[in-house]
Amino acid sequence: MTILFEPDRRWSGHLAPQLGPGVLTTSRLEDVERLLADQHAEPLVLFGPGTDAGLALEFAARQRVARPAVGVLLLRERLDVETMGHALRAGVRDVVDARDIVAVRTACARAMEVSRHLLGAAPTVGGQPTAPARVVTVFSAKGGVGKSTLATNLAVSLAEGGKRKVCLVDLDLAFGDVGIMLQLAPERGIADAVAAGDRVDATLVRALLTTYAPGVEVLLAPVGPSDAERIGRDLVAKVLAAVRTFADYVVVDTPAAFTDPVLAAFDVSDVHVLVATPDVPVLKNLRVAMDTLDLLGLRGENRLVVLNRGDARVGLTAADVERVLKTPITAQVPSSRDVPVSINRGVPIVVDKPNHPVSAAIRDLALGRIARQTTPRARGLRDRLGRPGGGKS
Ligand SMILES: Nc1ncnc2c1ncn2[C@@H]1O[C@H](COP(=O)(O)OP(=O)(O)OP(=O)(O)O)[C@@H](O)[C@H]1O
Ligand SMILES: [Mg+2]
Structure with missing residues (x-):
């Protein structure tokens, strides 16, 4: 399950269709928490470029302890070393240029692979x-x-x-x-x-x-x-x-x-x-x-x-x-x-x-x-x- 958190509709409208079928888009953190409460295969949360970086990092740090299988990616309009360093230390799996959709997809695939391994080697859907x-x-x-x-x-x-x-x-x-x-x-x-x-x-x-x-x-x-x-x-x-x-x-x-x-x-x-x-x-x-x-x-x-x-x-x-x-x-x-x-x-x-x-x-x-x-x-x-x-x- 992939969730795109993005308050800016222009960005969510641009990114969601390119991330493949089944991507859920929201601008409310409660929705993200609720969706993650169910056990899902390959749980992944993308924080879009319109998100406050502090909010994303705080979320990633919490998930790292509470639900380590949840993959968190941060998409930015501009990549800078400082943000990347902070993000990776907080537990974000990757920081990616939001305009480079191939890089975004590759990062998603990599993060989902990690989640799958953390949840057990065999691919599962809804625990099945x-x-x-x-x-x-x-x-x-x-x-x-x-x-x-x-x-x-x-x-x-x-x-x-x-x-x-x-x-x-x-x-x-x-x-x-x-x-x-x-x-x-x-x-x-x-x-x-x-x-x-x-x-x-x-x-x-x-x-x-x-x-x-x-x-x-x-x-x-x-x-x-x-x-x-x-x-x-x-x-x-x-x-x-x-x-x-x-x-x-x-x-x-x-x-x-x-x-x-x-x-x-x-x-x-x-x-x-x-x-x-x-x-x-x-x-x-x-x-x-x-x-x-x-x-x-x-x-x-x-x-x-x-x-x-x-x-x-x-x-x-x-x-x-x-x-x-x-x-x-x-x-x-x-x-x-x-x-x-x-x-x-x-x-x-x-x-x-x-x-x-x-x-x-x-x-x-x-x-x-x-x-x-x-x-x-x-x-x-x-x-x-x-x-x-x-x-x-
Ligand atoms: N039911 C059909 N009615 C009319 N034209 C058809 C029909 N099915 C296929 N064609 C036409 O036949 C041509 C060949 O079709 P297609 O490219 O799908 O065949 P192919 O077996 O994949 O060919 P190749 O071996 O060269 O890859 C195309 O121009 C297509 O429009
Ligand atoms: Mg053919």
Whole structure:
């Protein structure tokens, strides 16, 4: 749980959306005390630049004794050595330039990691042990069939406006499109994990994510193909293991090939979303890919075949597709020119046109088939909230 204490509305309005989903903003210290009274995983209080430094330091000094797991950060418009010294001595974990949002996010991730260790090694939510995220890999054996379109829209649908934490990982390392499809600036991404080598952990990976919307964080592909070569199976395995500790769902977009990073994703995937279009070469290659996954023992818990653009009149029906693939189709996404229009606008169609038949099909797949089983993480939260289980079944 992250609380932003900031009396100046301009600062809270600027900072809160950039700190990710679920940040609570207040200008009353009583609210902070009340919120901290419940046991939370990774409790973190940020004192914004509009806060009196003395008040923040006094609060940090009190928490250091009363609740040592609570992380306190001080954000300032200008950093000076004297304030930093006083703050760190009082128990503030870091003093950060409020205008440098990357530094703020990195400090938050570091402080939360410390809190997690102080509360016990295993990640918890509300005192409940959490399960690792479900990993959903979107794959096809041919390019251009709609993998990235599906992956981005599935990620947004699964997050349901911030109800779940979804991390979208672009493993099309040479030619990743997720950044451009979501209009995200490629300031950081998986390539920055290369230098960390063995030190890749949740703190580092969190700092490399780019927020798209509440509940949707993205780990972007490198900007150029040359960086891609430095990212191997081991690194991807470590990155995915780290992401799984703090997300509810990890959606992986892939290139149309069994590259080492793709195999690392399949190794840990619970759900394989295999994308087909009604084209003979696509179907032939997808059947070969399914046989290869079988041979490698990579069956996942669920293999879902999605027929994209199955309504295009090209001489192959859905029944033909099922016959060639020897597998039933789980979902059909219609063909529509609104899909490229939404991509060119940089807004996923499920956001741009939520009632569109393409959006409805993708949302049904996400919430009806992928999010169907309740994860222990979600169960823990629901139990605490005293609500009945959600999701269709
Ligand atoms: N249901 C659809 N209706 C119409 N156009 C679609 C549909 N799905 C995808 N497209 C279009 O097909 C093109 C390829 O889609 P996308 O980039 O998602 O495929 P991909 O499998 O990720 O390709 P690559 O292998 O090159 O990464 C895009 O121009 C997209 O607009
Ligand atoms: Mg793609």
